[in-house]
Amino acid sequence: MTRQSITLIGGGLVGALLAQLLAKRGFAVEVFEKRPDPRVAGFIGGRSINLALAERGLQALRTAGLADDVLQRAVMMRGRMVHPLNGTPGLQRYGVDDSEVIWSVSRGGLNTLLLDAAEAAGVTFHFGQSLADADIDQRRITLVDEKGVERHHDAPILVGADGAGSALRAAMNDHTPLGIRVEPLGHAYKELEIPPATGATRFAIEPNALHIWPRGGYMCIALPNTEGSFTVTLFLPAHGPHPSFDTLPDSAAAATFFREEFPDLLPQIPRFAEDYDGHPVGALSTLYLDRWHIDDRALLIGDAAHAIVPFHGQGMNCGFEDTVVLADLLAESGNGTRDAFAEFQRIRQPNANAIAAMALENYIEMRDSVADPHYLAKRELGARLAERAPNHFMARYRMVTFTHLPYAYVFERGRAQDMLLEQLLRGSTSANDVQLDAAISTLEATLPPLPKLRHG
Structure with missing residues (x-):
């Protein structure tokens, strides 16, 4: 019996997990990823904001048999450690006790683990392959490698897990308008780092918390990494009057701002100037689509269908939840892909819209309401x-x-x-x-x- 073939565009977190789940359900899965293999070339980020793994994502990883492996590489966060401008930091627990915590995980480390698991399940990966064109009617895609060499691939069932900047989404929209709406947040981010502490403690500040410095219209957060460092993210208006990234064009201006607004944080970032001047300003938007699929031929999943701002820590968790729903629907559908795709959108779209709204509300809560x-x-x-x-x-x-x-x-x-x-x-x-x-x-x-x- 010939196994049904599915082609995935995108080998990031959602693509790699979906590929493994589909392979375990008997599908022949090929994945085309534009970046080089991170296990060979090292991880090349898109967004590198630390990921907060919660119950929904953990449940998907349990389905894949990977939860324990991931948790061994994660740092527990019990709650928000709120740092007021004047006063003592205080912990606001997320749950009732240590049975309700979230986990800080490395995007690169998690991606590597998921790729290994998918390959072990029989998935074929093609790295360094960018989607150049998708002929939706002929069910055929064109790919280009880093040397500009083209290749063609028959793709009777095509799934795009290629993120917020999805090339497959653009190709699908050229074929059939998807009703794309992008709503910029108006705020942007820049990453900094607190390095590991010297001595036995490893962590310069409390390790088992997500740290927040709320300042009303803006904030800093810090998430722990297993080796003892913290990834610090500054969120500010992108443009406009002070403070904004327009008014803090370089590390000298930013350091003055930090001395006034984050005086306890600045001394913890010894490479502040290098980080601030060397790291790009990242944009933040919410993506909405009216249509996630074109009948039984092509479907979008994860950020490619519903990218959200990161303030509820649910982007990855929502995408992982997507993968289990889709894998189950396809496994149950036999060859009825059209019905599976339609049912996937029917189930997941209202939930994606809801978490998008809650993530936007949570930004206001984090930067302002917590104090x-x-x-x-x-x-x-x-x-x-x-x-x-x-x-x-x-x-x-x-x-x-x-x-x-x-x-x-x-x-x-x-x-x-x-x-x-x-x-x-x-x-x-x-x-x-x-x-x-x-x-x-x-x-x-x-x-x-x-x-x-x-x-x-």
């Missing part, structure tokens, strides 16, 4: 309700990060819960102002119980 007294009161009241009435209340962040509840459900439930918290607090900045038994009665009368299945 706001009313927000902290809502957070405290929510924690008390979750403890006393766990079947009716769970913080939205916990639902996103530690459960498999659909993002679309979480978005709507989170809005309803937030309206209830606002109603209970009535503008107060203290959870102690709310009579808890009465609040629980209101909660149980207002909102239905949460779905039973929550954790993986």
Whole structure:
């Protein structure tokens, strides 16, 4: 029996995991990746913002049999360590205890592990092969290597996992308009580094946390790496009045800004000038498509279909969740690819739109609300309700990060819960102002119980 062939464009995180899952389900999978093999050439980044691995991504890795291997290379993060401009840093836990944590993982290291696993499952990779053209009608693609040499490849089933700048998306859109909409955030980022500490501690600051320096309209974050360093990311308006990347054109201007706004962080970055002047300013946008596929011929997945801003740490997790849904649908469909592609979009598009919205909201929360007294009161009241009435209340962040509840459900439930918290607090900045038994009665009368299945 001839195995059904699937061609993937893109061998990054989502492409490599999808390839392995499809191969394990009996498909013959070939992957074309424009970059050289990172296991040979070293990792060449696209975006290199550290990745936050949460339950949805972990569940996909469990399906692939890779979760334990990945966690051995990850650093646990219990919560946000908030660094106010004046005051003592404080930890805001993500979950109720150490059973609810997220993990900082290296993009390059994870990509290497996924490529090895996919090859072991029988996937064929072709590196240094850029998609030059896709003839959707003839189900045939043209690829060009780094020397400009063309090759053609028959691709009866074509899946694009080639990221936010997807070449396959452009080719599909030329054939059939996909309703592409790109919404720039207006803010951009630049990466810096806190090096490992000398001595036994390895880490210069608390290792088991995602550090945030919230400053209202902008912020810095720092995520730990296994070898003891931290990847620091500065988020600022891209253009406009101070502070913006326009007004901080070089490390001298930026260092003055850091001395004023991040005085405890600057001394931790000894290569500040080299990092700031040497690293590019990265753009941040949200991508929406009306159509993710062209009948049974071509489909987009992950960032190629729904790139989001990184402020909920869910881009990779959402993409990994995509791979399990698609692999299952294709395995169940026999040769009915059209139905599988349509069902994939039907299931995943509302969830992609929901996490895109929540990621945008989380940027405001991270850079501003985490230091706001009313927000902290809502957070405290929510924690008390979750403890006393766990079947009716769970913080939205916990639902996103530690459960498999659909993002679309979480978005709507989170809005309803937030309206209830606002109603209970009535503008107060203290959870102690709310009579808890009465609040629980209101909660149980207002909102239905949460779905039973929550954790993986």
